[in-house]
Amino acid sequence: MKEIILEANQITKYFYDPMTVKVLNDINFTVERGDFVSIVGKSGCGKSTLLYILSTMDTEYEGKVIIDNENMKEKKEKQLAQVRNEKIGFVFQFHYLISEFSVLENVMLPGLKFNKFSKTEVEYRAMQKLKILEIDQLALKKANQLSGGEKQRVAIARALINDPLIIMGDEPTGNLDKKNSNIVFDIFKKLSEEESQTLLIVTHDQSFSANTNRTIVMEDGKIVSS
Amino acid sequence: MISKLIADIAKTLLIARWKQTLVAAIGVTFSITMFISLLSFMTGLNTLLDNLILNRTPHIKLYNDIKPSENSPIDQSEKYSKTHNFISSVKVKNRDINIYNSEAIINALKKDNRIKGIAPKVISQVFFNTGQTVLAGVINGIDAEAERKLFHFDDYITKGNAIDLKNTSNSIILGNVLAEKLLVKIGDLIQITTQNGEIFSLKLVGIFQSGLRDFDKTQSFSSINTVQKILGKTNNYITDIQIKLYDVNTAPLLAKDFHNTFEIDAEDIQTANAQFETGSKIRTIISYSVGITLLIVAGFGIYNILNMMIYEKMDSIAILKATGFSGKDVKNIFLTIALGIGFFGGMLGLVFGFLLSSIIDQIPFKTSALPTITTFPINYNLNFYLIAFLFSLVTTYFAGYFPAKKASKIDPVVIIRGK
Ligand SMILES: Nc1ncnc2c1ncn2[C@@H]1O[C@H](COP(=O)(O)OP(=O)(O)OP(=O)(O)O)[C@@H](O)[C@H]1O
Ligand SMILES: [Mg+2]
Numbered sequence: 001m002k003e004i005i006l007e008a009n010q011i012t013k014y015f016y017d018p019m020t021v022k023v024l025n026d027i028n029f030t031v032e033r034g035d036f037v038s039i040v041g042k043s044g045c046g047k048s049t050l051l052y053i054l055s056t057m058d059t060e061y062e063g064k065v066i067i068d069n070e071n072m073k074e075k076k077e078k079q080l081a082q083v084r085n086e087k088i089g090f091v092f093q094f095h096y097l098i099s100e101f102s103v104l105e106n107v108m109l110p111g112l113k114f115n116k117f118s119k120t121e122v123e124y125r126a127m128q129k130l131k132i133l134e135i136d137q138l139a140l141k142k143a144n145q146l147s148g149g150e151k152q153r154v155a156i157a158r159a160l161i162n163d164p165l166i167i168m169g170d171e172p173t174g175n176l177d178k179k180n181s182n183i184v185f186d187i188f189k190k191l192s193e194e195e196s197q198t199l200l201i202v203t204h205d206q207s208f209s210a211n212t213n214r215t216i217v218m219e220d221g222k223i224v225s226s
Numbered sequence: 227m228i229s230k231l232i233a234d235i236a237k238t239l240l241i242a243r244w245k246q247t248l249v250a251a252i253g254v255t256f257s258i259t260m261f262i263s264l265l266s267f268m269t270g271l272n273t274l275l276d277n278l279i280l281n282r283t284p285h286i287k288l289y290n291d292i293k294p295s296e297n298s299p300i301d302q303s304e305k306y307s308k309t310h311n312f313i314s315s316v317k318v319k320n321r322d323i324n325i326y327n328s329e330a331i332i333n334a335l336k337k338d339n340r341i342k343g344i345a346p347k348v349i350s351q352v353f354f355n356t357g358q359t360v361l362a363g364v365i366n367g368i369d370a371e372a373e374r375k376l377f378h379f380d381d382y383i384t385k386g387n388a389i390d391l392k393n394t395s396n397s398i399i400l401g402n403v404l405a406e407k408l409l410v411k412i413g414d415l416i417q418i419t420t421q422n423g424e425i426f427s428l429k430l431v432g433i434f435q436s437g438l439r440d441f442d443k444t445q446s447f448s449s450i451n452t453v454q455k456i457l458g459k460t461n462n463y464i465t466d467i468q469i470k471l472y473d474v475n476t477a478p479l480l481a482k483d484f485h486n487t488f489e490i491d492a493e494d495i496q497t498a499n500a501q502f503e504t505g506s507k508i509r510t511i512i513s514y515s516v517g518i519t520l521l522i523v524a525g526f527g528i529y530n531i532l533n534m535m536i537y538e539k540m541d542s543i544a545i546l547k548a549t550g551f552s553g554k555d556v557k558n559i560f561l562t563i564a565l566g567i568g569f570f571g572g573m574l575g576l577v578f579g580f581l582l583s584s585i586i587d588q589i590p591f592k593t594s595a596l597p598t599i600t601t602f603p604i605n606y607n608l609n610f611y612l613i614a615f616l617f618s619l620v621t622t623y624f625a626g627y628f629p630a631k632k633a634s635k636i637d638p639v640v641i642i643r644g645k
Contacts, residue, residue, distance in 0.1 A: 052639045057548060078552040085550020092642055096545035100242040110549040112231045158549065170642075 002032040004066075005165050005198055006054065011063035013049060013221075023049050024061070025221040031166065031200055036192040038209040039202045041218030047202045050218070051170050054200070055088055056080040068165055085113055089159030091169040095151035097143035103130070103154050104139040111161040122161070129157040133187060149180030156187060160197075167191070169201040173208060181205065232555060235546075236562035243535060250531045251571035253524035254622065258575020258614050261517030263582040265610045268513040270603035272506040278437055282377040283495055284345070284468030285477045288331070288484060290323045291491040328464035331488050340471055340480065345372035347466040348453040354446075355417040355425075356408045363404060363444045365418070367453025376470045386412050386432030391449050398452075399432035401442035418456070426456050437593075521617055525625035528567055532560060532629035536636075543633055544641035557634035564626020565619060572618030576611050 013024040023046045031037055039047050052058040054065055056072050059080070065072040068087055072080065084090075097106045104126055111122035130136040133153045138146060146154065152172060159167050169188075173181035185208055191197035192213075201212070209215045216226040240247050294316045300306050325331065328346065335344050348367035353360040370391040373379040379388050384402060391397050398416060400408070410416060415427045428448060436442055448456075454463050469484075471477055477494035485492040496503075536543070543556055587604040 048643065052642075055548075057637075057639050057642075078554065081547065081550050081552040081555075084548060090548050092548075094541075094642075096541055096548070096642075098542040098545065100238050100542075105238075109235075109546070113228070113550050113555070115228055115231075 002034065004030045005033050005035075005068060006031040006200070007064070007066040008050075008054060009064035009066065011050070011053060011061055011065070013046075013053065013058075013061040023221050024053070027063070027221075027223055029216060029223060029226050031198060033165075033198055034192070034196040036188070036199045036213045037201070037216060038212040038214070039200070039216045039218060040204070040209050043204075045218045046221045047218055048170050051168055051200075051202055055090065055168050056083055085110055086162055087165040089162070089164035089167040091152070091155050091159050091167065091172040093171040093174040095148075095155040097146075097151055097154055097158075099142065099144040101143060102139070103135070103141050103143055103146070106143050106154060107157045107161055110158060114162050116162075126157070126161060129160045130154075132160070132191075133157050149176055149183060152176060152180070152184055153187070156184070160191075166198040166200060169199070169203075171202055171204060173203065173205055181208070185211070228555070229558075232558050233562055236559050236566060239535065239539070239559070240563055240566055246531050246535070247567060250524075250528045250567045251574070253527040254521070254568055254571025254618050255574040255578060257517065257520030257524045258572050258618050259578040259582055260520050261513075261614050261617070262576065262579025262610055263586060264516055265510075265513045265614075266579075266583040266604045266606060267586055267602065268509045269607065269610075270605040272509055273605055274599065274603040276506060277378075279499055280495065282379070282382070282436070283499060284377070285471040285474050285495045286469040286481045286484060287493045287498075288325065288467040288469065288488065288490050289465060289493075290325060292318055292323065294318050323465050324459070325464050325467060325490060328467065329462050331467060331490070332464075334488075335467070335469065340473070340476065342470045342472050343372060343376045344470070345369050345376055345468045346450065346464045347468060348450050348457070348459075348463060349465045350453055350457055351421055352446075352456070353419040354404065354408055355419060360419065361404065361407060361444075363446055365398070365453055365456070366445065366447045367450040368447055369450055370447075373447075376468070382434050382436050383432050384435045386430075388432060390431035391447060394429060394431055396426075396428050396452055397431040397448065398428040399434050399447040400430060401445045402433050402435040403439060403443040404446065405430070405433050407443075420456055422458070424456070424458075428452070517614070518617065521621045524571075525621040528564055528622050528625035529629060531567075532564055532626055533632075535563070536560065536629050536633045539633075540636065540641050543636050544638040547636070547638040548642070553634035556636070557630045560630035560633050561623065561626050564622045564630065568618045568622025568626075571622075572615050575618060576615060579611070579614065580606075 007030045008027050011024055011027040012022065015021045015023055027050060039050070041047050049058070053061050056065070056067070067083060072083070075083065098109075101109070104123065107126040107129060108122050111117065111125060112119065117125065127136055127139065130139055133156060135150055135153050135157070138150060138154070143151065143154065152175070156172070173184050176184060188199055188201065189211065192199055201208070203209055214226070217224050298311070298313055298316070300311045300313065332344060332346060335341055346369060350365050352363055352365045354363050368391070370379070370388050374388055383399065386399065388399065391399060400410070400416070408416065410430050412430055412432065414430050416430055418426050418428060420426070434442065434445070434447065451461065454461055457463065471480065474495065478496055481492040481494035484490070546556060547553070583604045583606065586602050589602050591599060591602045593599070
């Protein structure tokens with residue numbers, strides 16, 4: 001059996017405003033090393049909510065999230081931040097690049113925070129990641145001088161900088177046209193196949209999910225097939 | 227390494243918004259500049275005004291006061307020692323203002339290592355004759371050298387030389403107002419009449435200006451010997467012993483001590499000039515409150531700018547947190563920004579504060595009351611600069627604290643969902 005990297009154990013979540021709604025209802029699943037998993041479901045079924053919980057940013061839920069054999073419920077804010085920094089790479093629908101920094105610096109930031117490598121090493125690694133994404137020629141541009149597709153690729157490079165256990169994406173191609181979506185998908189595919197990168201991606205895109213190893217389908221806060 | 231990263235991020239955010247930063251820093255610079263100049267000027271003024279009185283006031287003055295005897299004969303009588311004795315209409319006895327055994331006292335004081343110096347004095351009422359009229363005044367027989375050394379006597383001599391009192395026999399120095407009234411100039415002979423009606427001629431060797439008009443209207447100085455001679459007294463006739471101490475704060479205590487040991491009246495400087503300290507204190511309080519008020523206003527400026535910056539940078543804060551920066555890291559970033567503004571604004575403020583005080587120091591300021599002062603007084607005190615710099619850091623820290631706290635509390639989920 002392969003090593004389990006992420007485990008969702010009986011996750012239930014309520015929203016209380018404006019009235020009590022059970023958005024997630026007893027979610028159970030695991031992600032193994034090297035898996036390329038997509039999550040699909042109708043709008044409003046709770047995919048993003050689930051991802052925020054799995055990514056440790058949302059801490060108000062019932063049940064357990066286990067990442068790398070550690071229970072996230074037992075960790076404090078600072079330790080959770082460290083888990084996000086070292087073990088999780090994020091790609092959102094929006095790129096969230098910091099416009100004051102260059103492309104290279106944006107990619108380097110989580111690496112510098114990790115504080116495992118020296119600044120020159122982090123810089124070298126960031127360049128490597130940009131090369132993988134074929135945007136190394138943009139390294140010194142300011143983040144706000146790029147196209148949407150390029151920005152999203154920088155965001156992926158940033159997610160990769162600390163060699164995370166798992167990359168999580170919330171509709172990473174949601175804002176992109178067909179061509180750019182394909183580029184991003186190909187990148188994920190390549191990471192999965194060549195680097196055995198574990199990926200967990202929420203998507204609306206049929207062709208995207210169809211090409212992943214495994215698809216989790218959600219409906220009204222529940223998993224209907226996985 | 228992490229603190230350096232945080233400083234780098236803070237720096238980048240600061241530089242990207244250099245215009246806002248500059249406005250905030252100018253606020254701090256302005257208030258620190260004003261704080262320093264105000265404090266330097268006010269305390270300069272304090273010292274000047276204090277010195278006006280304190281420099282030439284002895285720390286302790288020993289003399290014989292003219293007052294009714296403290297022990298009435300009836301109190302000394304054994305027979306009535308157990309009763310309450312009421313005596314009304316007590317009158318002052320003809321008491322000699324001469325300090326009895328002054329020589330012995332002076333010798334004892336000279337051995338006292340708490341005392342910096344002593345200047346004996348003979349004071350007497352005299353009349354100055356000018357034509358048909360006479361002006362009442364006072365002649366102070368002084369030891370010119372001791373007065374110069376202990377009481378900055380030279381500072382108040384506007385014409386002539388203080389030391390000539392010693393070198394020229396039968397010489398006198400007049401207060402400038404008195405000299406004007408008598409229509410005399412240096413080298414002239416002045417006629418004085420003593421209380422006993424004897425007339426003497428003294429040569430004018432200097433003009434004295436204390437800045438206190440009433441004082442300059444009546445006072446004159448001569449050597450101790452001359453005054454003793456005028457009064458027809460022997461050369462151990464001394465009416466006042468002025469004492470300067472090493473530590474002025476011990477004056478009240480020592481005064482009491484001397485009063486008991488020498489059985490003589492002793493007045494300390496604190497009792498004699500209580501009102502001056504009050505004035506100094508109020509001026510200092512005013513300077514501090516103005517400076518701090520300005521700093522608080524500057525603090526609000528920083529508070530606003532940081533709040534705006536945080537509002538603009540919500541997305542960046544969210545992604546920093548999503549990628550592993552803790553709430554504390556985010557807080558430190560914004561605190562660093564605030565302290566950066568405080569640091570550079572404060573530093574510039576110190577420089578400008580120094581420049582402004584130097585400029586004030588050059589502004590001519592001539593007043594008849596203060597003959598030795600030519601420009602506005604400035605007190606260059608390193609402490610003001612330290613306090614000002616500390617204040618600038620403290621205010622900006624507090625101004626930055628609340629916005630930074632807010633930034634640290636931002637929930638990335640809320641921001642990311644909002645997109
Ligand atoms: N902060 C909130 N307070 C109350 N209800 C919320 C809140 N956030 C989300 N919801 C509700 O929870 C449900 C799930 O939201 P979620 O964003 O997880 O859906 P989703 O599956 O990601 O949808 P989409 O595909 O449109 O992104 C929705 O009905 C939404 O209206
Ligand atoms: Mg969603």
